[in-house]
Amino acid sequence: MARTQPKITLSPSRDIPFDRLILSAANVRRVRPDEGIANLADDIARRGLLHNLNVRPILDAEGQETGDYEVPAGGRRYRALQLLVKSWRLAKDAPIPCRVRAADDAILAEDDSLAENAQRVNLHPLDQFRGMQALVDKEQAIEDIAAHFFVTPAVVRQRLKLASVSPTLLDIYGEDRMSLELLMAFTVAGDEERQLQVWEMIADAHDPSPSWVRRKLTENSVRVSDKRVRFVGLDAYVEAGGSVVRDLFETDHGGWLTDVGLLDRLVAAKLEAEALRIGGEGWKWVDAAEEHVFNPGRGMRLLAGDEVAMTEEEEKRVAALEAEGEALSDEWSDADDVPDEVHARLEAIDAEISWLGDRPVIYDPVEVAIAGAFVSIDPEGRLRVERGFVKPEDEPEAEPADGEEAGDDAAGADDGAGKRANTAATAPGQAATEPEEEESGLKPLPDRLVSDLTAWRTLALQDAFAQSPDTAYVAVLHAFVLSCFYGYSRESCLQTSVQSVGFSNAPAGLRDCAPGQAIAARIDEWRARLPKSDKDVWDWLLELGDEDRASLFAHCASLSVNAQAEIVRGYDGRVSAHGIARRLAHSHILARAVGLDVVEAGWRPTADGYLNSVPKPRILADVTEARGENFAGMIDHLKKGDMAREAERLLEDAGWLPEPLRTPMLELSALADGGAEAASVPANDDGDAELPAFLAEEGGDEAGDPDAIAAE
Known part of the structure; x- marks a missing residue:
């Protein structure tokens, strides 16, 4: 007959006065045994002792029990109770729940101490998040939860924010298929459906990026730092029913506004009100817009x-x-803080x-x-x-001065230009017929994009030109000589009336770019110095110092510089494709003379300003040219919008420029040949270049994985 397995008998529990307990030398915790004791004492005072002490009777020389007990396991609890006694919050003979082992038990006291400290599993963070959420659901205040667990209220809010992520993503995190840092990134948006859509995009990625997730979840939002938000005020937006999302785990500069339509309506309403107020000053008209050309x-x-x-x-x-x-x-000049x-x-x-x-x-x-x-x-x-x-x-009508006659000096120029228009060459980016595909399979950049880019370059060229008075003198003299001695030859890019350049199809934000702001500041400075009446300008100029006069000359001349590749089909009575080609050729010479550096001037290949306007093959070709094929391979699997954003990061510090923004090296005979250009600046095609920080993987062996998301 089979022998019955004996049943396990657990050690009995009973209350023992605290003053009969002694901390055992068999306790294995020796390193920082007092760490966190004060917090543990406060917790015991609030909720009582959750776990009994593990004790053994102390025997005398004859082997008889003395009535005292040693504590080999539960040393931190013992020290916390001891602190409560010393602070008069616990009686020294207070009964303490204890689990009593026999003095001669086969299990050593050191064995118990080691097991109690080693054979335990810390609470999974997800269980902590959900546990805190359960306390809040039962109407526990966040401040009280923070006090009970000895953390700050901000930490509790972070844990609660994590618990609010889609349950599907929480389960994925609980299965260790997602890092805590990635889970944090999903908290920036409360739309669980959108969270799952973004997760599907990166579920199979080698090392999905938290920052990429944040960008995807906030791409249809507006940052609090946006000028429109500053204009109407965040409080006004919230009072109107708008919502704001915050990132509790990263610096978000105030978060994101989720109702863009509401923001635009508030901006329009405030601009209209301001226009009415300004119009009340007596002006004939007020033109109000979020941004003017x-x-x-x-x-x-x-x-x-x-x-x-x-x-x-x-x-x-x-x-x-x-x-x-x-x-x-x-x-406070020498103070560190x-x-x-x-x-x-x-x-x-x-x-x-x-x-x-x-x-x-x-x-x-x-x-x-x-x-x-x-x-x-x-x-x-x-x-x-x-x-x-x-x-x-x-303008009020004025009587013509004695002897003054009206004339149209431009008519002959228009006629001459018109005759040449029939055989005009095509300007860069201004093809009159459908362009043939390049050998690489890439089509030329769109006309509108070339126009936008060269408008930006024109401002940068104007700014650099204004800072080079000597070049300005020579350039204006060159234009004067052409107009006086060479009839209708107009390859100069200077419009020397002086007439300020007006950009056709001006791109958004042109006025607020770095060169544009520099030019505007210079205009304001000179306006403040010039006489109020034009009748006083001549005498004022004569009294002006040579250096100031030269700077003013360069500034005025710079405003007529036009290096924009305008969109023109044939001849429109104003400018021809051939004239634009000659204009651009001369602008390259001028750019070399003033040392134009478009990158230094502040242009960057952003998604909004460039990459969204070109097809995917062009983006990949640009990244390959600037950084090498290994970088292009990291983004070639992405959708167009994502590819543009990741390419922006790859190209940010590459010093790369698209063709219309480059200044090619020209031979002196180029202008006589119709503005033919030499080869563009060589591309950075070093495939062995060091990976940027946001793409480099630890060890560097997997940095070129084409399945990796090229994002930080």
Whole structure:
């Protein structure tokens, strides 16, 4: 007959007075045994002792029990109880729940101590997230949960945010198929369906990127730092019913606005209200827009107004503010850590000085009645008001001066150009017929994109030109000689009336790019110095120093530089494809003379400004040219939008430029041959180049995996 397996008998439990317990030397925890004891003591005081102490009776010399017990397992709990006794929160003879082993038990005391500390599994983070959510569901306050678990409320909110992610993704994380960092990235959007869509895009990726997930989940949102949000105010957006999502795990600069349509309506309403307010000043018209094209007042006369001088009180206030600012700067100039209130005060001083220095201008009411104003939003989200522009059709009629006759000097030029238009060569990017495919299989860049890119390059060239007075003199002289001695030969890119360049099909954001802002600042500086009346300009120029006169000459000449490859079919009565080709050829010479560096000027191949406008083969060709085939292979499997965004990151620091932005090396005979260009700058095609940080894998062996997502 089979023998019955004996049943296990567990050690009995009973309460033992604390003063009869002694910490055993057999306890194996020796390294930092007191770490966290104070928090554990507070927790025991709140909820009691959750786990009994493991004890054994202490025997005397004859082997009899003394009534005292040693504690080989549960040393941290013993120390916490000891701290409660010392702080008078627990009686020294308070009964303590204990599990009692026999003194001669076959299991050694050290064995118990080691097992209790080694044979336990920490709570999985997912269980912690869900556990905290369960407490909140039972109406536990976040602050109370934080206090009970000795963490900050921010940590609790982070855990709760993680628990709010799609249950499907939480299960994937619980199965260790997703990292905690990746799970954190999914918290930036509350749309569980969108979360799952993004996960499907990267589920099979070798090392999916948290930052890529964040970008995908916020691509249809607007950052709080956007100028439109600054203009209407975040509070106004929220009060109107808009929502904001935050990233609790990364710096998000205030988060993202999810209702873009509501934001646009608020912007339009506020702009309309501001336009009505400005119109109340008596202007004939007010043109309000979120963003105006570059140089919106081109071809209009700008009124000269009288700036209101500061009052004596305002001058004293400015002096006091400047003195206070200098004193604070001197006091904290050598400090390693400047208090936030000092930073705030210095910013407030600068803002008030700027406000006092921005003087109102008084215009002649008669002229105000025929003039208008442009209202828009500047890059910082402030209202930008440009007053005093008179359209040509609103100018009062004037009697011609004695002996003055009307004429049209341009007619002959138009006729001559028109005759040549029939045999005109095609300008770069301006093909009159369908372009043949290149040997590589790539089609030429779209006309509109070439026009946009060269408009950007024109601003950069104008800015560099303005900083090179000597070149400006020579270039203008060159244009004068052509017009005086060579009839209708107009290969110069200078329009020397001087007439400011107006860009056809100007791309969005052109006015606020780095060269555009530099030019605008220079215009404002000279306007502040010039006489109010044009009758006084000649005498003022004669008194101007040579250096200032040269800088002003270069600035004025720079505004006529036009290097844009305009979209023209044949001849439109204004400019021909042949004329644009000659213009661009001369712009390359000018660019070399002033040392134009378009990358240094601030242009980058962004998704919005370039990559979204070209097909996928062009993106891959550009990445290959700039960084090598191994980089292109990392993004060739992506969809167009994702490919454009990842290519933007790859090209960001490559110093690469598309063909229309490059300045080729030209032979001096190139202009005589119709502007033929030499080969473009050589491409960076080094396939062994070091991978960028956001693509490099640990060890470097898998960096070229074509299935990897090229994102950080």
